Each structure stands twice: as structure tokens, then as C-alpha cells.
Amino acid sequence: MARSDQRPVTVHMIAEHVGVSASAVSTVLAGRHEERRLALATVEKIRKAVRDLGYVPNVAARRLRAQDPEVHHIELGILTSFEAPLFLVSRVLRQVQRMADARTGPGRNFSVSIAMFHAGRLREMAGLREASRFNGVVITNTLPADDAFLATTTLPYAVVVLGRRLPNYCCVLDTPGESGRRAAEILLGRGCRRPVVLTPALLTESTAERAQAFCATVRAQTGSEAARVVAAGFTPTNGAEALRAHLSAGRICDGLYAVTDGLALGAYQAIKDAGRKIPKDIAVVGVGDHEHADFFDPPLTCVGPSNETIVEQIVTQLFDLMNRRRVKPVETLVPPSVVMRASA
Amino acid sequence: MARSDQRPVTVHMIAEHVGVSASAVSTVLAGRHEERRLALATVEKIRKAVRDLGYVPNVAARRLRAQDPEVHHIELGILTSFEAPLFLVSRVLRQVQRMADARTGPGRNFSVSIAMFHAGRLREMAGLREASRFNGVVITNTLPADDAFLATTTLPYAVVVLGRRLPNYCCVLDTPGESGRRAAEILLGRGCRRPVVLTPALLTESTAERAQAFCATVRAQTGSEAARVVAAGFTPTNGAEALRAHLSAGRICDGLYAVTDGLALGAYQAIKDAGRKIPKDIAVVGVGDHEHADFFDPPLTCVGPSNETIVEQIVTQLFDLMNRRRVKPVETLVPPSVVMRASA
């Protein structure tokens, strides 16, 4: 029980504590004491010490030692915020895994994992600054605070940033302004005169840009300003509350652009509760970041990132960086794709 | 360009290739050649060799060496299949992270990540059998093939299995049969006479059990069999297709139990397309594994795992295993929670 909270307990410390060699301890830990004929009494003493001292294996050391010399382990990570929808992330992961598998010859072995940080606090993520956790990462769903941090730090391994522009990294993102513009055109094209844009209070770079381009296009084509409805957060509940308040205040609204599909889903509820029909009374356009946009009722028309293209770009660049075939950062812009469904 | 595809390239190999010491190579790799005054010509030669030989750093070695001796890195993983909905996984991860953070004293540092496997092919996951990747894992969303593999292998680190019973592991799961029974009671209680259960073709242990208990309860209370509608997979599209076929074949149906919410979402579409009303014509019960069940139209009544309780159990057991406070596997059953919404 006397947990020594000073330094991590090592095999050596246990060995010393018991009065045997490190080899003996390791043997017991691996459960090979029978085949190596350790005395039962010794085994028990070691087991007790392992428990009492609170031993936790050092996986880095184990890995280094255990490594098959023919196989190269390559660690890829997808870094995303807790707050973001994981659906897109899992698509990225799937694709990264697929493309990595395709490059997995004999002697190459990729493992891909997702690691999460609290939005705005990427800098606090353990081991981020050291090159000792990942061979390469994709970073996404950052907030401005995270972007600012990244802009001032160049991480010492392969990094591709998804959905942001940062001069010191390879970035892959939606062509700026296109999404917002196309969304506006769709709504105006249906004859909407009083379009509204629904955004969260904390804007990421992409959401800010979408809203801005949308408003600019509306202004250019109609001469009047689009109303901005601000939700407290990213969730459907936030979206529903914000739009309910807007509608019940009697404001005119015949078209809605939601900068994330989560907000659109909440908006649907508010619109239906207000007795309005989609798209007859209010047409809705989303961005396609929700797995089930096609099963919204009515199905959600989306203007947003063309995910296959984006993910392909990301992975290509990640591997180029890791192979040092690319050294200078580049910015890749992918035009948004439009999926017309029943909501607009 | 001459990539030697024999063994992984090490710093030493580069050093030999160039005719310098490993230290020089390491210095260049870390970008510290200026402060350590390496000749520019040497730096360039090393850089070229690094590129040509296709060097990829060994993160395990870096980690071991770079480790702050005061800090103990603990690696936790959540292992889930690509095919499963990530929403629940991210909840688990969030909670694990929170509880881990709470135990993160000085000198303890947890990193939690998600790793994915192809459903049914868990056994092929790289590094799964070695204790050199994770200190502890939560395994979930397994198929029977995965369960069979796990039942015959005892992984050499802390493992908690979520949603399955396996005698050799700590398991946390819904009380068997309860979900299906409660779902049936809700539908029968509303006066449904011809309830239907919608399942995917490939059943996991939990989905199989839900369907089975549902049918048993219906049989016990009405004397007749509940119809089973089998969808090709887990997606809403699969669910919609399967139920559409069932309804258009003219079969009677006044209540539906979908064993995953994805299927329920598809079912909604099929029901509405057939001109039936939820819940008036057909009442629907789901399981609450979808993030936005509350924003379905109408909101989905759910009977399913009580996630907070489950996750709390998981994490407690995982830490007990890691601390060796528990050595024998236990099975923890958590009763399902019921959330009545408008769909039933």
C-alpha cells in the first residue's frame, strides 16, 4: 500500500525491494516463472511487491525491447477536440487506415488512433511538442486559440491541418467563401427574400468564413443584410433554442443556412414547433457534417466539404511529409460539394 | 531513392552511410546542428541520406529516452470496430479521460486514444497480443468472431469488455434480457397487438439478446409471435429498406422495436413514406445509442444502456485491474434506463 509517489516504479526497484534480480521480476511479470522454474515463495514475494509498490509497466520500454527488428511501427494520430462531431473524424480515420494499409508492405505496420483535446486547449495535450508519440498527425476541429498556438509552434513531426489555414503547416481545407456563397445562391435561387444564418457563438475559422461569405453574397444580391442568429453552442439543443427565440420574436425568415448540421437539426425542431413547413415556409441548407443528413425529415440539402477529396489530400500530404518528399508547407483548397435534397 | 526495404532504417545506419557518428545524425534530425556547430556540408550530406534511405523515427525509442523520469506515462485505449457508431465511443472516451484526469496526480499522466479494428477481425489488430502498446483497454462493439477470439486468448494487460460476457475478462453490460422485455412492455402497454422487431443480419451479442427477450415477452403476453424484420446492416438505409419491404408486403404492424437507433432512423422514413403516423399508427422504441434521439421527429423513446453508470463501472474496473486491486474477472450488470419520448 505504501505507494511511493516519487518516481515511477521500475522493475529494478521491485527487484531491489524484494532482494532478487530484475530478470526474476520480469519473468514473473510475463507469467513465465514456471517454465523458468522460479521458486513459488519468490514468485509470491515478487507479486506482493509489484502490488504494494504500484508498478505500472513502461510501454515505451517494452515496445522498444519487444520490437520485431523486421517490422517498423509507424504511429499516426488524428487529433480532434472532444466537442466536435466524431462522424467526420471516423471517416478520416477509416480512410487514413485504408491508405496506410495500402502502403503497408512487409516491414511496415501502421497504427492509427484518435486522440482528443479540449477545444481551445490543444497546447496542453500531453506529448504534443515532443516527437515521441506520433510519426505523423492530422489536426482538426481546432478553435482560434489552438490555431494561434499552432501558428507559433512548429511541431517536430509530420502534421497536416484540416480545415484551417496556417502558414507553417500543410493545410487542407474547403475553398474559402465558396460554401457560404453557394448556400446563399441556393436559398436566393428558390426565391427566399429574408434568409437567416445560424451560427454558434464560438466560431471556428471555417464556420466564421461560411457565415461571412453567406452574408456578403446576400448583401450583394439583395442589397439587404441577412439576419444572424447566434446559438450558445454546437448542439441541436443550442440551435433549437436560438431559432425558437428568433421566430417567436416575430422576425421574418424564409430561408436558413446552418453552419453545422447539428444546428440544422435543432432548427428543424424549432421550425416545426412554430408550425412552419420545410422547405415551403422556410428552406434550410446545412453543410453535410452529419452522418444522417439524408434521414432528416425532410432530408437536408448540404453545401460543404467534399470529404473523399479532402481526406485523400490529407493522407497524401501526410505521407509525403513523413517521407520527406515534401518539406515546404502547402495549402490545398478543395471546392465544396453540393447535395440537393428536399430541404431547399 | 534506393529504399532499403530490408529492415527499418536507424540513425546508426544513416551514420554509417554518411561516414559520421550517430550523434551527428541525431543532432541534425533534432535541428540542433547550428547550436552544435556541425559543418553545413555534413548537415547536407546527412539530410540527403535521411531522405534517400527513407528514415522513419522509432517513437518507442524516442519516448523511452526522452522520458521525464518524474512522469509516468500511462496509455489507455478504447478499441472499437470501424463499423460501430462512434458517438457512444466518444462518450466513453470523454468519461475515461475525465476519470483518468482525476487520478492524475503529480507524476501520472494518462493518454487515452481510440483504436479501431474491422468488425470480426479484432485478432488481426497490430500489437494487440503484446503488452507493449497499452497499459489498459476497453474493448467494445465486437462481433461473435471477435468474442470467440477473446475467449481463447487472455491479453497480457488490463482489459474491460463492454457489452459482452466473456468469462476470462471483466465485463460490463446491460442486464441481459431487460432491454428487450421493457421495450415489449412499453409497446404492449400502449395497446400494440402486432409488434415487430427490426434487427441487422449480423447480430452482436447484445442485439441478439434484445431481440430474443423482446420476442419472448411478446409471446408470453399475447400468445403470438412478434415478426422479425432483418436489415442488411446497421445503417438507416438498411433499416429503411427492410421495413419498407415489410410494410409494402401488406404485413400488419402497429409497433416497432429497433435494436439500434440507426435502424430506427431508417424505419422512421419507411413509416412516413408509407403514410403511417408515429406513434398513432406505429409506435417506435429504440435503444438510445444515437446522439440525437431527442431530435428525431417525433423524439425517439428509448430503452437502453444507462451510459453514465456503465462508463463509471468500466473505468473503475480498468483502474482496479491496472493497480492489481482486482485479479479475478467479474461481470457487472447494469439495468437499462428508460427515456419516454413521443414515439411510444
Added chain:
DNA sequence: GATTGATACTAAAACGATTTAGCAAAACCC
């Protein structure tokens, strides 16, 4: 009483990278 065979352990090398301390040669200074 030397030989063999278990039994119960240990010493040392190895995994791949980084860093510290230090060495040799060249350049500079008076």
C-alpha cells in the same frame, strides 16, 4: 568422490534514440 542433473537464480546484452562530456585539429593572437 567425481559426474550428472535438477533447481533457482543472476549478469549482461540488446532494442534505437539523445545528450553530455570531451577530444583533436585548425585558426587566431601576441
Added chain:
DNA sequence: GGGTTTTGCTAAATCGTTTTAGTATCAATC
């Protein structure tokens, strides 16, 4: 031309674990 400084590099230790080869002790055998 002796001393000092700068330049450009290397040797060796280290991180924590596992494994291989080997050693010491004791009992049984011939």
C-alpha cells in the same frame, strides 16, 4: 612558436524492459 579559442566532430552513458547464456548450489548416481 607557445597559448588560447573556435570549429567540428565522437564515445559512452542512459532510458526500462526482456532474454540469452551462464553460474552456483544441492541431490542423486555410478
